[in-house]
Amino acid sequence: MLRESVAVTVAGLAIGLLLSAAIGRLVSAGLFGVSPADPLVFVGCTALLAAAAMLAAYLPARRATRTDPTTALRHE
Numbered sequence: 001m002l003r004e005s006v007a008v009t010v011a012g013l014a015i016g017l018l019l020s021a022a023i024g025r026l027v028s029a030g031l032f033g034v035s036p037a038d039p040l041v042f043v044g045c046t047a048l049l050a051a052a053a054m055l056a057a058y059l060p061a062r063r064a065t066r067t068d069p070t071t072a073l074r075h076e
Contacts, residue, residue: 001064005057012053013046 024036034041 001061002057005053005061009050009053009057013050016049017042017046 020042021037024031028036
């Protein structure tokens, strides 16, 4: 379950980084004090989004591992 979440997260972050690099050039006139390709901003935002996605995937996965399989099957 976590492996699938990591794959989706990595794909989303890669697409987002590519799009933000392309769109950053278009909106560069509106950016004050930050260059369109500032590595600190890219790394910081990527790390924050990755951490949020992994936490969102980890909490339900941890709860699922603590559930008794027979109980879970009985309710379906």
